[in-house]
Amino acid sequence: MPYQYPHTIENGLGETIIFLGLEPSAGGDKLIAESFCQPGAGPAMHTHFKQDEVFTVLSGKMGYQILGEEPKMANPGETVFFKRGTPHKFWVEGQEVLHCSGWIQPAHSIEFFLGAVFAAQNKSGKGEPERFDGAYLLTRYASEYDMQDIPWFVKKIILPIVYVVGQLLGKYKHFEGAPEPLK
Template sequence: MTVTYPYSIDNDTGETLTFKQLIHEPDGDRLLVDNQVAPGSGPPMHVHWQQDESLTVVNGRIGYQVAGQAEQFAGEGETVTFERGVAHRFWNAGTDTLTCTGWIKPANSIVFYLSAVYAAQRKSGQLQPEPFDAAYLLMRYASEYDMLAIPPFVRKVIIPITYQLGRLLGKYNHFADAPSPLPAIR
């Protein structure tokens, strides 16, 4: 996937991301990002195994939670940072559009991954991505990302079966140019 910055994606369920610029740094590329989130919207509990993520509120109020901890909130000018390997979620806790600026480091496959997730959400017309695409992304990029909001039985049994069925049915041809996943570091 070749990207020209700025590059925007929208999942049709209340979130728009604009990848603004990729900055090459000695210890990994930093991807600058803006996001806009509709009231009540935001990603479910998830983890980036190999990336740090930081969001600074420009307008609105962000709610956020680290797995196992109480919900917290931040307002305009405040920054929330999630370290790699720490499960988290965030949402728009206000009544107007939440606008944040931030970064992800190292960038790795995040542009491809989130673009594919958002496309799968648009395909399904729901918050839950189209099942075959979701299974492909969760299996292929398991060393980089996990969606902890998905019940364990579904993650460990249903998704692998769906992935294999998708392979048999030829559902993944549109992922022919998908970047290779990173090796696991956990």
């Protein structure tokens, strides 16, 4: 899916990402972005299995945590690196909007995936994506992304069943042309 840059997505819950463009690199295209998080916003514990992610705090304060470690904080000018395969989360620490610059490498399907997750959150009007869209994304792209807070039984049994029901009901026409998941 070719995108025009800059490309902005918002989840209606206080998170905005502006994708600025792709930078060719020997390690795979690097997707350059800026993000803004309102106080109280930030993604749940998640994993990118195939990508490294870097944030540099421009303003505000970032709380962040790697699964199994104590929470830490990053101030303006500080950079946080999340290595691929490392479960992590971040949030706004304090009452000031968190503004970061950063990148994800290699880009793979992240722009599509995050855009679809944000759209599904907007569709549901709450933190979780709309049921069928969430099942589609978390089942189809399970080799690339994971959400640690979702119980194993739900991820391995319930979501795949909802995904199949969604296929039978024709719920995924808006995902036509979606990138193939990486194995």
